Amino acid sequence: MFRHERPVRFAEVDAARIVYFARFLDFCHDALEALFAPLPGGYAHLTMVRGVGFPSVRVEVDYLAPLRYGDVALIDVAVERLGTRSITLRYVLTRAADGVRSAVVRQVVVVSRLEALASIDMPDDVRALLAPHLALPSA
């Protein structure tokens, strides 16, 4: 598992004063970018130079408790499934201050050549990076 810590920013709440529902996915993507940091040049090099990316095909979010400005989210990323050309990721967002679980996100992505948006086999270094984060879908 991989943990990314991420404070809520001033502009991320909506008119109801809670983090806007779409932004939970920003939190997940930030965690994913952080997860790829060990690759040379990180996620940016992978996507921009090597042209390999992970378009989503399916996302599920369960919202359990709101995040507000001042909260820090702990985002635990696990890999539920590591296929030949697809990956299932699971993100659990917890409020740092009180340990309350805020959201659980499942995301299925397809390993793709970004130029053509066509699926490709997962590069070996990506598989090696993700394999240690494999975890059963329970937890």
Next chain:
Amino acid sequence: MFRHERPVRFAEVDAARIVYFARFLDFCHDALEALFAPLPGGYAHLTMVRGVGFPSVRVEVDYLAPLRYGDVALIDVAVERLGTRSITLRYVLTRAADGVRSAVVRQVVVVSRLEALASIDMPDDVRALLAPHLALPSA
């Protein structure tokens, strides 16, 4: 059913040059705000003055085809379920130019008093507004 037309904006794509996965939910929320326009003062009056809102408890997105800058999304909103205190919405996003289905989103929201984030019975005018958009989950 209710249709909302919404062009992709210049800043809504990501480094892969397709609409960023989180922003599909912005498209849905824009359509929802448009759906509530017939209420006096629209969604803004409902949320800001009457203090009634619809925090999400569950969102599912199936991404079928990318949106790019220059695309116009047609967003068809249907109500799948109209409970006492919850609503299940379904959004189908279609690219206007070629009619290709881009994404299908299901969203379950809880009718809530926003101040306390506590569920309440659905106001009659909200129910009356949504009832004509009830549609079976097939489509």
Next chain:
Amino acid sequence: MFRHERPVRFAEVDAARIVYFARFLDFCHDALEALFAPLPGGYAHLTMVRGVGFPSVRVEVDYLAPLRYGDVALIDVAVERLGTRSITLRYVLTRAADGVRSAVVRQVVVVSRLEALASIDMPDDVRALLAPHLALPSA
């Protein structure tokens, strides 16, 4: 002059419940995209197919009165200066409900080939589109 009408969206306010200062520039860009709609394919075709765009070199914003969720902004766009390779735009944002001026934005952009981010002479159709909106910097 060109007028674009644009409601504040639910997620555009910040934790202080007023439209976040950076988003005023989104309002301006939306108005600019609307201004270019008469060109075939609009701003998207100009930037994505012809590869011509307008990177900013200077922006000035005077914030005069806040925008809140529920407000509709009227954005009046004028061209203050139409150079060979640069354009100075002026946007006045007014709250529709009470006519209060919310912000004045000046933006200097360079007509550019986007691929290289190098300045080019303004295409004739762009000049023809903008010329009728020339207005003195007073107002």
Next chain:
Amino acid sequence: MFRHERPVRFAEVDAARIVYFARFLDFCHDALEALFAPLPGGYAHLTMVRGVGFPSVRVEVDYLAPLRYGDVALIDVAVERLGTRSITLRYVLTRAADGVRSAVVRQVVVVSRLEALASIDMPDDVRALLAPHLALPSA
């Protein structure tokens, strides 16, 4: 002076593949939030609990060189002027990899009670926090 390091995120570029002009202000605000971290509870406590904030009245941006996905911005924040009820801030954004200056931002804010959006005298701890960052407007 205060330095904040901030990578460009995947979704922060626009259709021209450079960081969208409005987002430069997000970078500045992130740096400002970081600058306030030494106060108990940081910027969030100041704004949300004490109700003190800094609405902008004036912003000027000079865009000098683009930021792209993969770039890390170094944001140097200096206080140009520390008035009774207003503050002038200056942000210099530099690309970490090549040291090229990307943008210079000046921002004038009014120390305000957020509820009423009315100016107030600067709290002593805010002044004490900012005073060490006073710098002449040259640089």
